Amino acid sequence: MSNQAIPVLDHKLALSLLESFNSQGALMAWNARLTSMSPGACEISLPFGQAVSQQHGYFHGGVIGTIADAAGGYAANTLLMPVSECLTAEYKINIVAPGLGDTLIARGKVLKAGKTLVVAGAEVFVVHEGQEKLCAIMQQTLFVIPKTTADKN
Amino acid sequence: MSNQAIPVLDHKLALSLLESFNSQGALMAWNARLTSMSPGACEISLPFGQAVSQQHGYFHGGVIGTIADAAGGYAANTLLMPVSECLTAEYKINIVAPGLGDTLIARGKVLKAGKTLVVAGAEVFVVHEGQEKLCAIMQQTLFVIPKTTADKN
Amino acid sequence: MSNQAIPVLDHKLALSLLESFNSQGALMAWNARLTSMSPGACEISLPFGQAVSQQHGYFHGGVIGTIADAAGGYAANTLLMPVSECLTAEYKINIVAPGLGDTLIARGKVLKAGKTLVVAGAEVFVVHEGQEKLCAIMQQTLFVIPKTTADKN
Protein backbone atom coordinates (compact mmCIF):
# COMPACT_ATOMS: atom_id res chain seq x y z
CA MET A 1 0.00 0.00 0.00
CA SER A 2 2.53 2.58 1.09
CA ASN A 3 5.84 2.97 -0.68
CA GLN A 4 8.20 1.84 2.05
CA ALA A 5 11.00 0.79 -0.25
CA ILE A 6 14.22 0.26 1.69
CA PRO A 7 16.64 -0.79 -1.00
CA VAL A 8 20.09 -0.68 0.54
CA LEU A 9 19.46 -1.80 4.10
CA ASP A 10 19.61 -5.43 5.11
CA HIS A 11 16.35 -7.21 5.79
CA LYS A 12 16.73 -7.55 9.56
CA LEU A 13 17.60 -3.89 9.99
CA ALA A 14 14.74 -2.77 7.76
CA LEU A 15 12.27 -4.85 9.73
CA SER A 16 13.58 -3.46 12.98
CA LEU A 17 13.19 0.12 11.76
CA LEU A 18 9.69 -0.39 10.39
CA GLU A 19 8.53 -2.22 13.49
CA SER A 20 9.76 0.66 15.65
CA PHE A 21 8.27 3.33 13.38
CA ASN A 22 4.91 1.61 13.06
CA SER A 23 4.59 1.28 16.84
CA GLN A 24 4.63 5.07 17.30
CA GLY A 25 0.99 5.90 17.93
CA ALA A 26 1.44 9.62 17.28
CA LEU A 27 2.97 9.08 13.82
CA MET A 28 0.42 6.40 12.93
CA ALA A 29 -2.49 8.65 13.93
CA TRP A 30 -1.22 11.11 11.31
CA ASN A 31 -0.66 8.47 8.61
CA ALA A 32 3.06 9.24 8.57
CA ARG A 33 5.11 6.86 6.40
CA LEU A 34 8.79 5.97 6.20
CA THR A 35 9.16 6.61 2.47
CA SER A 36 12.90 6.09 2.07
CA MET A 37 15.90 4.89 4.09
CA SER A 38 19.56 4.37 3.41
CA PRO A 39 22.55 4.15 5.76
CA GLY A 40 22.57 7.41 7.73
CA ALA A 41 19.51 8.87 6.01
CA CYS A 42 15.74 8.68 6.22
CA GLU A 43 12.67 10.26 4.63
CA ILE A 44 9.23 10.52 6.25
CA SER A 45 6.06 11.72 4.50
CA LEU A 46 2.76 12.88 5.91
CA PRO A 47 -0.52 13.84 4.19
CA PHE A 48 -2.39 17.00 5.16
CA GLY A 49 -5.56 16.74 7.25
CA GLN A 50 -7.48 18.38 10.08
CA ALA A 51 -5.49 16.50 12.74
CA VAL A 52 -2.19 18.05 11.60
CA SER A 53 -3.42 21.61 11.01
CA GLN A 54 -3.05 24.90 12.88
CA GLN A 55 -5.37 27.89 13.02
CA HIS A 56 -4.69 29.11 9.47
CA GLY A 57 -5.20 25.71 7.82
CA TYR A 58 -1.47 24.98 7.35
CA PHE A 59 0.55 22.08 8.72
CA HIS A 60 1.03 22.73 12.44
CA GLY A 61 4.52 23.77 13.55
CA GLY A 62 4.51 21.01 16.14
CA VAL A 63 3.76 18.44 13.46
CA ILE A 64 6.61 19.83 11.37
CA GLY A 65 8.88 19.56 14.42
CA THR A 66 7.74 16.04 15.15
CA ILE A 67 8.49 14.60 11.73
CA ALA A 68 11.81 16.48 11.56
CA ASP A 69 12.72 14.95 14.93
CA ALA A 70 11.60 11.50 13.74
CA ALA A 71 13.49 11.80 10.44
CA GLY A 72 16.73 12.61 12.26
CA GLY A 73 16.13 9.85 14.78
CA TYR A 74 15.45 7.16 12.18
CA ALA A 75 18.41 8.34 10.10
CA ALA A 76 20.51 7.58 13.20
CA ASN A 77 18.66 4.30 13.79
CA THR A 78 19.75 3.05 10.33
CA LEU A 79 23.29 3.04 11.78
CA LEU A 80 22.30 1.72 15.21
CA MET A 81 19.56 -0.89 14.90
CA PRO A 82 19.00 -3.70 15.68
CA VAL A 83 21.79 -3.64 18.31
CA SER A 84 21.14 -0.15 19.69
CA GLU A 85 18.64 2.62 19.16
CA CYS A 86 18.48 6.33 20.00
CA LEU A 87 16.47 8.75 22.07
CA THR A 88 16.20 12.46 21.33
CA ALA A 89 18.28 14.45 23.81
CA GLU A 90 17.37 17.75 22.19
CA TYR A 91 16.55 19.41 18.89
CA LYS A 92 16.34 22.91 17.51
CA ILE A 93 14.15 23.78 14.55
CA ASN A 94 13.71 26.89 12.45
CA ILE A 95 10.36 27.26 10.70
CA VAL A 96 11.29 29.17 7.53
CA ALA A 97 8.01 29.18 5.57
CA PRO A 98 4.34 28.47 6.28
CA GLY A 99 3.40 24.78 5.98
CA LEU A 100 0.94 25.28 3.14
CA GLY A 101 0.41 22.19 0.97
CA ASP A 102 -0.92 18.69 0.74
CA THR A 103 2.12 16.67 1.81
CA LEU A 104 4.96 17.19 4.27
CA ILE A 105 8.32 15.50 3.58
CA ALA A 106 11.15 15.40 6.14
CA ARG A 107 14.61 14.26 5.10
CA GLY A 108 16.97 13.47 7.93
CA LYS A 109 20.65 12.63 7.82
CA VAL A 110 23.39 11.86 10.29
CA LEU A 111 25.96 14.66 10.51
CA LYS A 112 28.26 13.04 13.09
CA ALA A 113 27.95 9.57 14.58
CA GLY A 114 29.63 9.25 17.97
CA LYS A 115 29.56 6.32 20.33
CA THR A 116 27.17 7.91 22.83
CA LEU A 117 25.87 10.95 20.96
CA VAL A 118 24.77 11.28 17.35
CA VAL A 119 24.21 14.67 15.72
CA ALA A 120 21.65 14.69 12.93
CA GLY A 121 19.99 17.31 10.76
CA ALA A 122 16.74 17.39 8.82
CA GLU A 123 15.10 19.55 6.22
CA VAL A 124 11.32 19.62 5.96
CA PHE A 125 9.56 20.41 2.69
CA VAL A 126 5.93 21.08 1.98
CA VAL A 127 4.54 19.99 -1.36
CA HIS A 128 2.10 22.52 -2.84
CA GLU A 129 0.74 22.16 -6.37
CA GLY A 130 3.44 19.63 -7.13
CA GLN A 131 6.31 21.85 -5.98
CA GLU A 132 8.50 21.12 -2.97
CA LYS A 133 9.25 24.14 -0.80
CA LEU A 134 11.62 24.22 2.17
CA CYS A 135 9.63 24.99 5.32
CA ALA A 136 11.89 23.98 8.23
CA ILE A 137 15.51 23.20 9.15
CA MET A 138 16.41 21.12 12.21
CA GLN A 139 19.59 20.24 14.15
CA GLN A 140 19.43 17.53 16.77
CA THR A 141 21.37 15.55 19.39
CA LEU A 142 20.50 11.88 19.89
CA PHE A 143 21.51 9.64 22.75
CA VAL A 144 22.45 6.03 21.96
CA ILE A 145 21.00 3.29 24.20
CA PRO A 146 21.04 -0.51 23.99
CA LYS A 147 17.95 -1.88 22.31
CA THR A 148 15.89 -3.43 25.09
CA THR A 149 15.16 -7.16 25.21
CA ALA A 150 11.47 -6.44 24.95
CA ASP A 151 12.04 -4.55 21.70
CA LYS A 152 14.19 -7.31 20.25
CA ASN A 153 11.38 -9.87 20.41
CA MET B 1 -16.42 21.03 30.91
CA SER B 2 -12.71 21.81 30.80
CA ASN B 3 -11.16 24.17 33.28
CA GLN B 4 -10.33 27.05 31.00
CA ALA B 5 -10.37 29.67 33.71
CA ILE B 6 -8.71 32.87 32.52
CA PRO B 7 -9.03 35.08 35.56
CA VAL B 8 -6.74 38.02 34.96
CA LEU B 9 -7.09 38.63 31.23
CA ASP B 10 -9.77 40.90 29.80
CA HIS B 11 -12.72 39.28 28.12
CA LYS B 12 -11.86 40.26 24.53
CA LEU B 13 -8.29 39.02 24.84
CA ALA B 14 -9.38 35.76 26.46
CA LEU B 15 -11.89 35.12 23.68
CA SER B 16 -9.27 35.88 21.04
CA LEU B 17 -6.81 33.43 22.64
CA LEU B 18 -9.36 30.64 23.03
CA GLU B 19 -10.70 31.10 19.51
CA SER B 20 -7.18 30.83 18.11
CA PHE B 21 -6.28 27.85 20.30
CA ASN B 22 -9.48 25.98 19.55
CA SER B 23 -9.01 26.38 15.81
CA GLN B 24 -5.74 24.41 15.88
CA GLY B 25 -6.75 21.02 14.53
CA ALA B 26 -3.59 19.28 15.75
CA LEU B 27 -4.11 20.38 19.36
CA MET B 28 -7.84 19.62 19.25
CA ALA B 29 -7.21 16.11 17.89
CA TRP B 30 -5.16 15.46 21.03
CA ASN B 31 -7.73 17.03 23.40
CA ALA B 32 -5.21 19.67 24.45
CA ARG B 33 -6.64 22.38 26.70
CA LEU B 34 -5.58 25.88 27.68
CA THR B 35 -5.76 25.33 31.44
CA SER B 36 -4.38 28.65 32.66
CA MET B 37 -3.36 32.04 31.29
CA SER B 38 -2.10 35.26 32.75
CA PRO B 39 -0.19 38.16 31.20
CA GLY B 40 3.00 36.67 29.73
CA ALA B 41 2.25 33.11 30.85
CA CYS B 42 0.22 30.13 29.69
CA GLU B 43 -0.44 26.52 30.69
CA ILE B 44 -1.58 23.75 28.34
CA SER B 45 -2.63 20.24 29.42
CA LEU B 46 -3.01 17.06 27.41
CA PRO B 47 -4.31 13.60 28.41
CA PHE B 48 -2.40 10.46 27.43
CA GLY B 49 -3.71 8.25 24.63
CA GLN B 50 -2.66 6.17 21.66
CA ALA B 51 -2.54 9.18 19.33
CA VAL B 52 0.14 10.92 21.43
CA SER B 53 2.31 7.87 22.18
CA GLN B 54 5.65 6.63 20.91
CA GLN B 55 7.00 3.08 20.60
CA HIS B 56 7.49 2.50 24.35
CA GLY B 57 4.03 3.74 25.34
CA TYR B 58 5.20 7.14 26.62
CA PHE B 59 4.16 10.58 25.40
CA HIS B 60 5.83 11.12 22.03
CA GLY B 61 8.74 13.58 21.95
CA GLY B 62 7.09 15.41 19.08
CA VAL B 63 3.94 15.86 21.14
CA ILE B 64 6.03 17.18 24.02
CA GLY B 65 7.71 19.60 21.60
CA THR B 66 4.39 20.68 20.16
CA ILE B 67 2.77 21.63 23.44
CA ALA B 68 5.96 23.31 24.65
CA ASP B 69 5.97 25.36 21.43
CA ALA B 70 2.27 26.15 21.85
CA ALA B 71 2.69 27.11 25.52
CA GLY B 72 5.44 29.60 24.65
CA GLY B 73 3.45 30.95 21.73
CA TYR B 74 0.26 31.51 23.70
CA ALA B 75 2.25 33.03 26.57
CA ALA B 76 3.42 35.59 24.00
CA ASN B 77 -0.08 35.94 22.57
CA THR B 78 -1.39 37.05 25.98
CA LEU B 79 0.74 40.18 25.44
CA LEU B 80 0.00 40.55 21.74
CA MET B 81 -3.63 39.66 21.02
CA PRO B 82 -6.04 40.83 19.77
CA VAL B 83 -3.95 43.47 17.92
CA SER B 84 -1.06 41.20 16.91
CA GLU B 85 -0.17 37.54 17.18
CA CYS B 86 3.03 35.52 16.81
CA LEU B 87 4.50 32.80 14.67
CA THR B 88 7.25 30.45 15.82
CA ALA B 89 10.55 31.41 14.20
CA GLU B 90 12.42 28.62 15.99
CA TYR B 91 12.55 26.61 19.17
CA LYS B 92 15.00 24.33 20.93
CA ILE B 93 13.90 21.65 23.33
CA ASN B 94 15.73 19.30 25.68
CA ILE B 95 13.91 16.10 26.58
CA VAL B 96 15.18 15.39 30.10
CA ALA B 97 13.05 12.41 31.18
CA PRO B 98 10.76 9.88 29.51
CA GLY B 99 7.18 11.08 29.08
CA LEU B 100 5.63 8.41 31.28
CA GLY B 101 2.31 9.38 32.82
CA ASP B 102 -1.34 10.16 32.24
CA THR B 103 -1.19 13.93 31.70
CA LEU B 104 1.27 16.31 30.10
CA ILE B 105 1.43 19.91 31.34
CA ALA B 106 3.39 22.64 29.55
CA ARG B 107 3.97 25.96 31.26
CA GLY B 108 5.22 28.73 28.99
CA LYS B 109 6.37 32.22 29.87
CA VAL B 110 7.72 35.24 28.07
CA LEU B 111 11.40 35.86 28.86
CA LYS B 112 11.85 38.97 26.73
CA ALA B 113 9.20 40.81 24.76
CA GLY B 114 10.63 42.81 21.87
CA LYS B 115 8.73 44.71 19.20
CA THR B 116 9.43 42.19 16.43
CA LEU B 117 10.82 39.19 18.30
CA VAL B 118 9.66 37.63 21.56
CA VAL B 119 11.79 35.10 23.44
CA ALA B 120 9.82 32.59 25.50
CA GLY B 121 10.60 29.51 27.52
CA ALA B 122 8.55 26.52 28.61
CA GLU B 123 8.86 23.63 31.00
CA VAL B 124 6.92 20.45 30.34
CA PHE B 125 5.88 18.14 33.17
CA VAL B 126 4.41 14.67 33.03
CA VAL B 127 2.00 13.67 35.79
CA HIS B 128 2.49 10.09 36.94
CA GLU B 129 0.63 8.68 39.94
CA GLY B 130 -0.27 12.19 41.01
CA GLN B 131 3.31 13.50 40.90
CA GLU B 132 4.57 16.12 38.44
CA LYS B 133 7.97 15.35 36.93
CA LEU B 134 9.97 17.68 34.65
CA CYS B 135 10.36 16.04 31.25
CA ALA B 136 11.37 18.84 28.87
CA ILE B 137 12.79 22.38 28.78
CA MET B 138 12.29 24.67 25.79
CA GLN B 139 13.64 28.02 24.57
CA GLN B 140 11.97 29.74 21.66
CA THR B 141 11.95 32.77 19.35
CA LEU B 142 8.60 34.11 18.17
CA PHE B 143 7.95 36.56 15.37
CA VAL B 144 5.28 39.20 15.87
CA ILE B 145 2.82 39.80 13.01
CA PRO B 146 -0.35 41.86 12.71
CA LYS B 147 -3.48 39.81 13.37
CA THR B 148 -5.09 39.36 9.97
CA THR B 149 -8.52 40.74 9.11
CA ALA B 150 -9.74 37.20 8.45
CA ASP B 151 -8.79 36.15 11.96
CA LYS B 152 -10.55 39.14 13.50
CA ASN B 153 -13.92 38.19 12.05
CA MET C 1 42.39 41.07 44.10
CA SER C 2 39.32 39.55 42.48
CA ASN C 3 36.34 38.50 44.53
CA GLN C 4 36.45 34.76 44.04
CA ALA C 5 34.57 33.93 47.22
CA ILE C 6 33.30 30.36 47.17
CA PRO C 7 31.52 30.11 50.47
CA VAL C 8 29.45 26.95 50.32
CA LEU C 9 31.66 24.58 48.37
CA ASP C 10 34.23 22.40 50.06
CA HIS C 11 37.88 23.38 49.76
CA LYS C 12 38.98 20.57 47.45
CA LEU C 13 36.10 21.16 45.05
CA ALA C 14 36.66 24.92 45.04
CA LEU C 15 40.35 24.45 44.23
CA SER C 16 39.52 22.03 41.45
CA LEU C 17 37.05 24.48 39.90
CA LEU C 18 39.40 27.46 40.12
CA GLU C 19 42.34 25.50 38.76
CA SER C 20 40.27 24.41 35.77
CA PHE C 21 38.85 27.90 35.19
CA ASN C 22 42.20 29.63 35.50
CA SER C 23 43.79 27.29 32.95
CA GLN C 24 41.41 28.43 30.22
CA GLY C 25 43.54 30.74 28.12
CA ALA C 26 40.60 32.32 26.31
CA LEU C 27 38.85 33.34 29.53
CA MET C 28 42.10 34.55 31.12
CA ALA C 29 42.94 36.70 28.07
CA TRP C 30 39.64 38.51 28.69
CA ASN C 31 40.18 38.84 32.46
CA ALA C 32 37.09 36.72 33.13
CA ARG C 33 36.56 35.84 36.81
CA LEU C 34 34.56 33.22 38.67
CA THR C 35 32.74 35.65 40.97
CA SER C 36 30.38 33.25 42.72
CA MET C 37 29.74 29.51 43.00
CA SER C 38 27.33 27.34 44.92
CA PRO C 39 26.13 23.79 44.34
CA GLY C 40 24.57 23.76 40.87
CA ALA C 41 25.18 27.45 40.19
CA CYS C 42 27.98 29.71 39.01
CA GLU C 43 28.59 33.36 38.16
CA ILE C 44 31.28 34.68 35.81
CA SER C 45 32.13 38.35 35.30
CA LEU C 46 34.09 40.07 32.57
CA PRO C 47 35.20 43.70 32.15
CA PHE C 48 34.72 45.54 28.85
CA GLY C 49 37.69 46.15 26.59
CA GLN C 50 38.83 46.22 22.96
CA ALA C 51 39.50 42.46 22.92
CA VAL C 52 35.86 41.65 23.72
CA SER C 53 34.18 44.21 21.47
CA GLN C 54 32.34 44.05 18.15
CA GLN C 55 32.02 46.65 15.39
CA HIS C 56 29.67 48.98 17.30
CA GLY C 57 31.73 49.04 20.50
CA TYR C 58 29.51 46.63 22.42
CA PHE C 59 30.43 43.27 23.97
CA HIS C 60 30.83 40.81 21.09
CA GLY C 61 28.06 38.20 20.70
CA GLY C 62 30.69 35.47 20.67
CA VAL C 63 32.06 36.69 23.99
CA ILE C 64 28.53 36.71 25.42
CA GLY C 65 28.07 33.15 24.15
CA THR C 66 31.42 32.07 25.57
CA ILE C 67 30.78 33.21 29.12
CA ALA C 68 27.21 31.88 29.02
CA ASP C 69 28.61 28.50 27.94
CA ALA C 70 31.28 28.67 30.65
CA ALA C 71 28.77 29.68 33.35
CA GLY C 72 26.56 26.69 32.53
CA GLY C 73 29.55 24.36 32.38
CA TYR C 74 31.00 25.46 35.73
CA ALA C 75 27.54 25.31 37.33
CA ALA C 76 27.55 21.64 36.30
CA ASN C 77 31.15 21.21 37.44
CA THR C 78 30.17 22.24 40.98
CA LEU C 79 28.18 18.98 41.07
CA LEU C 80 30.77 16.89 39.23
CA MET C 81 34.28 17.88 40.28
CA PRO C 82 36.75 16.66 41.38
CA VAL C 83 35.59 13.14 40.37
CA SER C 84 34.15 14.03 36.96
CA GLU C 85 33.92 17.09 34.77
CA CYS C 86 31.84 18.10 31.74
CA LEU C 87 32.26 19.02 28.12
CA THR C 88 29.78 21.12 26.16
CA ALA C 89 27.81 18.92 23.78
CA GLU C 90 25.77 21.85 22.49
CA TYR C 91 24.26 25.17 23.47
CA LYS C 92 21.65 27.56 22.13
CA ILE C 93 21.71 31.25 22.94
CA ASN C 94 19.33 34.12 22.27
CA ILE C 95 20.86 37.58 22.24
CA VAL C 96 18.02 39.77 23.51
CA ALA C 97 19.67 43.18 23.86
CA PRO C 98 22.90 44.86 22.70
CA GLY C 99 25.87 44.22 25.00
CA LEU C 100 26.38 47.86 25.93
CA GLY C 101 28.11 48.40 29.25
CA ASP C 102 31.25 48.07 31.29
CA THR C 103 30.79 44.59 32.78
CA LEU C 104 29.25 41.35 31.58
CA ILE C 105 27.82 38.94 34.17
CA ALA C 106 26.73 35.40 33.32
CA ARG C 107 24.75 33.36 35.85
CA GLY C 108 24.51 29.67 35.09
CA LYS C 109 22.49 27.01 36.84
CA VAL C 110 21.86 23.31 36.45
CA LEU C 111 18.32 22.57 35.27
CA LYS C 112 18.58 18.76 35.22
CA ALA C 113 21.53 16.64 36.31
CA GLY C 114 21.62 13.25 34.65
CA LYS C 115 24.30 10.61 34.90
CA THR C 116 25.66 11.19 31.39
CA LEU C 117 24.01 14.44 30.34
CA VAL C 118 23.45 17.62 32.30
CA VAL C 119 21.10 20.35 31.09
CA ALA C 120 22.00 23.85 32.24
CA GLY C 121 20.78 27.35 31.56
CA ALA C 122 22.38 30.77 31.87
CA GLU C 123 21.30 34.38 31.79
CA VAL C 124 23.77 37.04 30.78
CA PHE C 125 23.47 40.62 32.03
CA VAL C 126 25.34 43.71 30.96
CA VAL C 127 25.98 46.37 33.59
CA HIS C 128 25.56 49.90 32.24
CA GLU C 129 25.65 52.95 34.52
CA GLY C 130 25.23 50.69 37.50
CA GLN C 131 22.13 48.92 36.15
CA GLU C 132 22.02 45.24 35.18
CA LYS C 133 20.18 44.52 31.93
CA LEU C 134 19.40 41.07 30.55
CA CYS C 135 21.22 40.65 27.23
CA ALA C 136 21.21 36.89 26.54
CA ILE C 137 19.50 33.62 27.51
CA MET C 138 21.18 30.25 27.00
CA GLN C 139 20.15 26.57 27.18
CA GLN C 140 22.84 23.91 27.04
CA THR C 141 23.59 20.18 27.09
CA LEU C 142 26.77 19.01 28.84
CA PHE C 143 28.41 15.62 28.59
CA VAL C 144 29.90 14.12 31.77
CA ILE C 145 33.38 12.56 31.52
CA PRO C 146 35.78 11.18 34.14
CA LYS C 147 38.32 13.77 35.24
CA THR C 148 41.59 12.69 33.69
CA THR C 149 44.61 11.70 35.74
CA ALA C 150 46.56 14.54 34.22
CA ASP C 151 43.98 17.03 35.45
CA LYS C 152 43.97 15.58 38.94
CA ASN C 153 47.66 16.26 39.50
Added chain:
Amino acid sequence: MSNQAIPVLDHKLALSLLESFNSQGALMAWNARLTSMSPGACEISLPFGQAVSQQHGYFHGGVIGTIADAAGGYAANTLLMPVSECLTAEYKINIVAPGLGDTLIARGKVLKAGKTLVVAGAEVFVVHEGQEKLCAIMQQTLFVIPKTTADKN
Protein backbone atom coordinates in the same frame (compact mmCIF):
# COMPACT_ATOMS: atom_id res chain seq x y z
CA MET D 1 49.71 39.74 4.20
CA SER D 2 46.47 37.84 4.76
CA ASN D 3 44.68 36.10 1.95
CA GLN D 4 41.46 38.03 1.90
CA ALA D 5 40.62 37.26 -1.72
CA ILE D 6 36.99 38.16 -2.49
CA PRO D 7 36.66 37.23 -6.13
CA VAL D 8 32.98 37.32 -6.95
CA LEU D 9 31.70 40.18 -4.83
CA ASP D 10 31.62 43.75 -6.10
CA HIS D 11 34.23 46.14 -4.79
CA LYS D 12 31.91 48.29 -2.67
CA LEU D 13 30.33 45.26 -0.99
CA ALA D 14 33.71 43.65 -0.34
CA LEU D 15 35.01 46.85 1.27
CA SER D 16 31.90 47.14 3.41
CA LEU D 17 32.29 43.53 4.63
CA LEU D 18 36.00 43.86 5.40
CA GLU D 19 35.54 47.19 7.15
CA SER D 20 32.88 45.68 9.37
CA PHE D 21 34.89 42.52 10.05
CA ASN D 22 38.09 44.37 10.80
CA SER D 23 36.35 46.63 13.32
CA GLN D 24 35.41 43.67 15.54
CA GLY D 25 37.92 43.90 18.37
CA ALA D 26 37.28 40.36 19.59
CA LEU D 27 38.01 38.79 16.20
CA MET D 28 41.05 41.02 15.64
CA ALA D 29 42.52 40.13 19.05
CA TRP D 30 42.50 36.49 17.89
CA ASN D 31 43.95 37.25 14.44
CA ALA D 32 40.80 35.95 12.76
CA ARG D 33 40.68 36.48 9.00
CA LEU D 34 37.96 36.52 6.37
CA THR D 35 39.59 33.98 4.04
CA SER D 36 36.83 33.59 1.47
CA MET D 37 33.49 35.13 0.56
CA SER D 38 30.95 34.61 -2.18
CA PRO D 39 27.24 35.49 -2.36
CA GLY D 40 25.58 33.77 0.58
CA ALA D 41 28.77 32.15 1.87
CA CYS D 42 31.78 33.06 3.99
CA GLU D 43 34.90 31.44 5.43
CA ILE D 44 36.79 32.63 8.51
CA SER D 45 40.13 31.26 9.71
CA LEU D 46 41.89 31.57 13.04
CA PRO D 47 45.36 30.44 14.19
CA PHE D 48 45.81 28.59 17.48
CA GLY D 49 47.30 30.40 20.47
CA GLN D 50 47.04 30.83 24.23
CA ALA D 51 44.28 33.42 23.94
CA VAL D 52 41.92 30.99 22.17
CA SER D 53 42.65 27.89 24.28
CA GLN D 54 40.78 26.02 27.00
CA GLN D 55 42.07 23.95 29.91
CA HIS D 56 43.27 20.98 27.82
CA GLY D 57 45.16 23.08 25.26
CA TYR D 58 42.50 22.84 22.54
CA PHE D 59 40.59 25.64 20.85
CA HIS D 60 38.05 26.94 23.37
CA GLY D 61 34.40 26.03 22.72
CA GLY D 62 33.46 29.68 23.03
CA VAL D 63 35.97 30.60 20.35
CA ILE D 64 34.55 27.87 18.12
CA GLY D 65 31.07 29.27 18.76
CA THR D 66 32.21 32.81 18.06
CA ILE D 67 33.70 32.14 14.63
CA ALA D 68 30.75 29.91 13.68
CA ASP D 69 28.42 32.78 14.60
CA ALA D 70 30.58 35.25 12.68
CA ALA D 71 30.78 32.98 9.62
CA GLY D 72 27.00 32.68 9.46
CA GLY D 73 26.58 36.41 10.03
CA TYR D 74 29.02 37.46 7.30
CA ALA D 75 27.52 34.88 4.91
CA ALA D 76 24.25 36.77 5.42
CA ASN D 77 25.99 40.13 5.14
CA THR D 78 27.21 39.24 1.62
CA LEU D 79 23.52 39.39 0.63
CA LEU D 80 22.67 42.43 2.75
CA MET D 81 25.52 44.92 2.72
CA PRO D 82 26.03 47.78 2.09
CA VAL D 83 22.30 48.60 2.32
CA SER D 84 21.50 46.49 5.36
CA GLU D 85 23.36 44.31 7.84
CA CYS D 86 22.39 41.67 10.36
CA LEU D 87 22.48 41.02 14.08
CA THR D 88 22.49 37.56 15.64
CA ALA D 89 19.08 36.82 17.14
CA GLU D 90 20.15 33.34 18.29
CA TYR D 91 22.35 30.42 17.41
CA LYS D 92 22.68 26.78 18.40
CA ILE D 93 25.96 24.91 18.10
CA ASN D 94 26.95 21.28 18.55
CA ILE D 95 30.58 20.65 19.43
CA VAL D 96 31.24 17.26 17.81
CA ALA D 97 35.00 16.79 18.33
CA PRO D 98 37.74 18.38 20.44
CA GLY D 99 39.29 21.49 18.85
CA LEU D 100 42.78 20.03 18.59
CA GLY D 101 44.91 21.60 15.87
CA ASP D 102 46.75 24.67 14.65
CA THR D 103 44.00 26.38 12.64
CA LEU D 104 40.25 26.74 12.97
CA ILE D 105 38.16 27.23 9.82
CA ALA D 106 34.46 28.15 9.90
CA ARG D 107 32.39 27.98 6.74
CA GLY D 108 29.02 29.69 6.92
CA LYS D 109 26.23 29.74 4.38
CA VAL D 110 22.76 31.19 4.11
CA LEU D 111 20.06 28.51 4.29
CA LYS D 112 17.05 30.81 3.90
CA ALA D 113 17.06 34.54 3.27
CA GLY D 114 13.89 36.24 4.43
CA LYS D 115 13.14 39.94 4.51
CA THR D 116 13.46 40.31 8.28
CA LEU D 117 15.04 37.00 9.35
CA VAL D 118 17.87 35.07 7.71
CA VAL D 119 18.63 31.46 8.69
CA ALA D 120 22.26 30.45 8.26
CA GLY D 121 24.37 27.42 9.07
CA ALA D 122 28.07 26.91 9.62
CA GLU D 123 30.48 24.02 9.91
CA VAL D 124 33.70 24.48 11.84
CA PHE D 125 36.80 22.44 11.06
CA VAL D 126 40.05 22.14 12.95
CA VAL D 127 43.22 21.55 10.93
CA HIS D 128 45.57 19.09 12.59
CA GLU D 129 48.70 17.80 10.84
CA GLY D 130 47.36 19.06 7.54
CA GLN D 131 43.99 17.31 7.87
CA GLU D 132 40.65 19.10 8.28
CA LYS D 133 38.34 17.55 10.85
CA LEU D 134 34.75 18.61 11.55
CA CYS D 135 34.52 19.92 15.11
CA ALA D 136 31.24 21.88 15.27
CA ILE D 137 27.91 22.40 13.50
CA MET D 138 25.85 25.56 13.95
CA GLN D 139 22.34 26.76 13.05
CA GLN D 140 21.46 30.42 13.45
CA THR D 141 18.79 33.09 13.11
CA LEU D 142 19.86 36.58 12.05
CA PHE D 143 17.84 39.77 12.22
CA VAL D 144 18.12 42.24 9.33
CA ILE D 145 18.54 45.92 10.21
CA PRO D 146 19.26 49.00 8.11
CA LYS D 147 22.95 49.82 8.00
CA THR D 148 23.37 52.94 10.08
CA THR D 149 24.54 56.23 8.62
CA ALA D 150 27.56 56.16 10.88
CA ASP D 151 28.59 52.79 9.49
CA LYS D 152 28.18 53.92 5.91
CA ASN D 153 30.78 56.67 6.25
